[in-house]
Amino acid sequence: MTAIIIAIEDYQSGRNGQIPSVDYAKADAEAFSAALDQMFPDNDIHRIELIDSAATSMNVQDGVKEGIHATGPDDLLIFYYAGHGFHNGTSNLITVWDSNGHNLSGTSLNLRALLFDPVEKSPCQRLLAFIDARAEDLEDQFSSRSVVSNMSEIEFKEFVKVDQYVGIFLSCTPGQKSYGHAGLGHGVWSYHLVQALSGKAPDAIDAYSVITDASLRDYLGTSVRRYVTKNMSTAAQQTPLARMSATNRFAICHVKEDDEPVAPENDFTGLSFKPDTTYFSHIETRSYDRLPGFSRSKKHFVPDNVNASSAEFARSLLEEEIAEEIEDYYKEAKRVFRLRRDDIGTGDDTLDTDYFRFWIEVRQTPDDPAEIQIMRCLSVRNDSEENLQDIDEIFGITFDRVVCRIRGRGPDFDSVVRRLEDVEIEYGGTLEESERKQRVTYYFPEKGRLEFDLADGRISICAERKSGFLDILELATPVALGAPQEPIKYLSDDSQRV
Structure with a gap:
């Protein structure tokens, strides 16, 4: 099993074209990495973690290539990204540490070229991609919506049409913002994702103690939307998006049942x-x-x-x-x-x-x-x-x-x-x-x-x-x-x- 974890909270400093930071991106990545050990306690996980200054354009490209190459037909490839992402009118792109706000498209990475196309051409048959990309901050600072807009759903739909075990989970629907919240110390979506994958969210677990693509999708869709509505002073909504390629539901991981006895009466x-x-x-x-x-x-x-x-x-x-x-x-x-x-x-x-x-x-x-x-x-x-x-x-x-x-x-x-x-x-x-x-x-x-x-x-x-x-x-x-x-x-x- 291979996990590629990329998070950029603070971007390369520069007088011109400085990209705004992404609150809690590092904490999100650390929590996600820890959740993998709970998801797959019996597996050796080959981790490629690129955080902040380590997530340069060259390092990210090399790291993704290494991860795909290390994943065989019976292995699972996991991709996690927390940072700024956007659609430039042609493709979905993610920023890297050395991206520049005055040339976003030229200094960011095309997701299809970086991840999706190479996976299609590789022996890898199972991919889970979790993308917490925040485009609104870029729109506010650098450009109009005609140039920098939220990630396009169409490209993800096209990729998951292939006959593979693929699940792509996005933090929000195109046109919405992905929020972080000080009350959690994390991005709202990433926090609930980790809660689910760690087995701490019963609503994300089906009757057979398994987290499936559908149970995770439904849990994130409900819990994230509810949290933003109830706990944040914004009229906007955040509705997570998920696309899967399999005809039937597939299991993401098995949740170990709690061996502890039920709390006795008056134990709070x-x-x-x-x-x-x-x-x-x-x-x-x-x-x-x-x-x-x-x-x-x-x-x-x-x-x-x-x-x-x-x-x-x-x-x-x-x-x-x-x-x-x-x-x-x-x-x-x-x-x-x-x-x-x-x-x-x-x-x-x-x-x-x-x-x-x-x-x-x-x-x-x-x-x-x-x-x-x-x-x-x-x-x-x-x-x-x-x-x-x-x-x-x-x-x-x-x-x-x-x-x-x-x-x-x-x-x-x-x-x-x-x-x-x-x-x-x-x-x-x-x-x-x-x-x-x-x-x-x-x-x-x-x-x-x-x-x-x-x-x-x-x-x-x-x-x-x-x-x-x-x-x-x-x-x-x-x-x-x-x-x-x-x-x-x-x-x-x-x-x-x-």
Whole structure:
């Protein structure tokens, strides 16, 4: 098996005719090369990889010749290209590192002459070509559409008429643009291609654990179009194109079935986010105009948008009430833990001991600026059984949830919904979702619920009502969240893992 992988992200520098870079082309090529090992784990793959400055016109021509020559009648030839491509009115061309914008046709390579004609004349009977070519950027910078236009579908149709095992997959339909996206760190099409070929896209796999030409075509056509529509601020579409020569469907590769057991009930580590701080909490909501001291006669007004100054003013109205609550817990902490004043740190809205930290946050409700949220929060610093009993005595039925903040980028909305849909089918319960608010809630079959607030970066395990501290801990402990290698710790001690 031979794989020719070409990617040009940054073109040769030059004062005149500088070709714009292609975002994520190198990352796409690296991911595609890695996917080959998963597609064909038992095969020796002869790779010819030409990236950026290595992808000169001469090197690309020599590399393709070498690859075709090394491919026998029973072998598979794979060609992958990420860079700028276009149709010059006569032929489909791809750019190389030393192409020049002022003479694109003369300094680019004709795909038919480079690849298709030599393959037809060679013993090679099986070819898969994956071409992520982006023409729009060239059109914008160098020429009119009459000279540089998107790749022509006709030439690909003519080539796949030959009686060979051939599949040609293009990132977009002629007349469209092939997009890259920072959210993926890849070209959208190449990302989904690699997901499919790596066996990570169930929709690309048929009933016999095989990725076929048709299943890959259909998956790319649906997933790429959906991603661009839902995640990118463009009105344009990207619809991948595929042409195959075989009369019947053919297998591209077999996907090894996952030997791991199905995730047990209440195991959500498959979403693989990184947990950050974890604490117990309760959120009380009040109308802005019901806060103590609010008076329209004093020209107080209910805000019509969420902003820092409105939240701060609400905090000032609640200042005396919060101070009294902190003072009450201060007295209880001294009594229960037999502490001295110097053993306790207090602030306007915090209470710190060696055993726990309690604090109160005030903010406007994100969806309703006329409503205020008072959040009481507690993190545990000592998880001994005696300490937990003492904390339960101090705080009683103050909390109704355990909250975990997500470190860095969390799971995307679609992944969460798909996982919870599977859980709902497998174990029961009820699922609610709001893409607009980026919130997903799963109600457990017996009691409690799991809330994903992806806009705020919080995941909560919630009781039906305020409960005792130990009861909340008992509710949360069986629920596995986070990444399998780094699960959430509901208490600060390293031994307390789910």
